[in-house]
Amino acid sequence: MTHHTNIKNPYFIDFPKRIKDIQAEMGSQGIDCYLGSRLRTLSWTADAFCPWRSFVVIPADGLPTVFTFVIDAARVADDSWLGEDNVMGFAPMGGQDQIEQIADFIKDFLKNGRGRIGVESGMSNYLPEGWLTHYEYTQFQAALSGCELINAHTLIDKLALIKDQGTINRFKEASRIVDIGHHAVFDAIKDGGYKGMTETEIAGIAALAMRKAGSEWEWSFTGGNEIASGYRTGFAGGACTPASRRQLQPGEPLMVDIHAMFKLGLGDHSHNYLMAPVTDRQRWHADNFVDIVKTTLETYRAGTTPSLLAEKMMGFAEERGFADYMVPGFEHGIGLMGDEWRIGLNDGPFPYWTNPDHVYQENELLICAMQYACPDDNIGFRYENPIVIHADHCEPLSKFPLGVDEIR
C-alpha cells in the first residue's frame, strides 16, 4: 500500500523509524524486548486494526512481530506495513497458544533465555485498552522464567504524544468524512424530514454517507454514532449516548455525535439541533453552549493546561449564569485507533487519569469534548472535534459550522 512506502503520500507514517525510536528508548532503559498488548500500541506500531486480543513483540533490533487470533492474522498482515512473516496467528493448539508461542518467540531474542521484558500494565476508563491481564502476566512470567517483566508503557506513550504529519492528515481526512455525515443528517432532517425518524435511523443515515465517503468504521466504543433526542440529550454529565429507538419529536433537542475512521485516524464531531418550535429557554441554553465552545476553541494553544483551561471556561460559564449545566471537563485524549482516553502521560495526581497540569505542546492532538446538560429542562448539547494544538491557536479538524441549528 502506497501510504506505507511512498513518503510523498499524505498519509505516510514512517513506521520503521517509530520502531527504531522505540528500540533506542528500550536500549536506554535496559529493556531487551517489549511486549505490547494495548490496542493503541498495536495501531501505533503495526498500522493495522487489531480487534481481537493481540500482542506486538519488539526486539532490541529488527522488525516487530504481531501476534493475533489466527482467524484475523492474514487480514492484519495485509493491512499492516509488516509482511506475513511478521504477523503470526495464535490458536488453541499445541505450541500455538498465545502464551507459549509468544514466550518461545521472545526467548529466541534473549541471551540464555534471560532478560528484561517491557510489558503494559495499568488501568483505564476505556474498556478496550488492552492492558496485560493479571492472568496473562502470571502466565508470561512462568513461561519466561529468568526474565524480569517490567511495566514500560510510558516508553510508547512518550513517543506517541506528538503527532507526525501523516497521522494528522489521517485525522483530517476522517474529519472531512464526518462532515459529510453531518451534511447527510442535516439534509435528511430539514424541512420536517425528521418526523417519524428514530435516533438509530439518524445514526444509520450518517453511517451510510460516511461509509460512501470511505469511512472504515463508526469506530467509537460508546455505540458507534451516538444520537440522543429530547430528554436523552440532558443526562447529568451525560457524555455517552448510543442511539436508541426513540422517535424525534417537535420542540426537542437532537444531538448528533458521529464517528468515522480513516487508516486508523479518527473523526469525531458532534453537532446539535433544536426541532421547532423552539422556546426562549431552549435558545438561551443553545446560545450559552455555542458561546462557550467558541471561547474554548479560542483558548486552546500550546502552553495551556487542562486545569487552566477548565478554570477559565468555568469562570466564563459562571459569569453567564450557566455553570450548573457545564460538565467541567473540556477534552479527552486521542491517537490512532485504541488511543482514546488519557491526555499526555501517566504523571498526574490520580494514576491513569489525565494530569490536570499537563502542558500542551505543538502538534498534540486531542478531542475538544464539551457537554452541556440541563436535566430539569430535558435539554443538553455536546461538542466534540479533534483539534491540533499549535503555538498560538488550535486547529479544529471538523469544519462543519458550529451552531445549534433550528429545524422546521
Place this chain on the structure above:
Amino acid sequence: MTATFQYLSQEWRDEAEKRLTIELPPERMNFVTSSMSNIYQNCPPDGSEKYLFFKFENGKFAQLLVGTGTPPKAEFAIAGDYQTFAKITRGELGAQKALMTLKLKLKGNMVKALKLASLADRLNKVLATIPTEY
C-alpha cells in the same frame, strides 16, 4: 505377500519416498516450497527421539530424512509422542484433534500452517498406505 516396513526405518523411509514422489506430483502439492520436521518422542524400544524431515521445493518432493537427535531446521516442527504419530498414520487420530488436545505441538507460523493443512493431510494419507509395523 505384501512386505511390511518397520515404522521410521530406512526401508520405511525409502518406501515413503517412492510413494510420495509418485502420488504427490507438484500440482497436487500446490507447487509449495516448505519444510517440516516431525519429532517423535518416546520411540520404542528405548524411548529415544527420532525425526522425520520433509522438504518440498515448488511442489516437488525434494528430501525425506529419518534420523535421531536434532532434526534439520524446518519451517514447521511438529513434536509429539511416537504413539500419537502412529495413531495419526494409521488413521485412528486426526492431526488437528491431536493439536487441539495438546498431543502434538506445532512450531511455526500458524497462518502459513493453515494454508498447508490440506497438503499435510494428503501427505499423511499417502504415508498411511504403507504397510507398516509400529
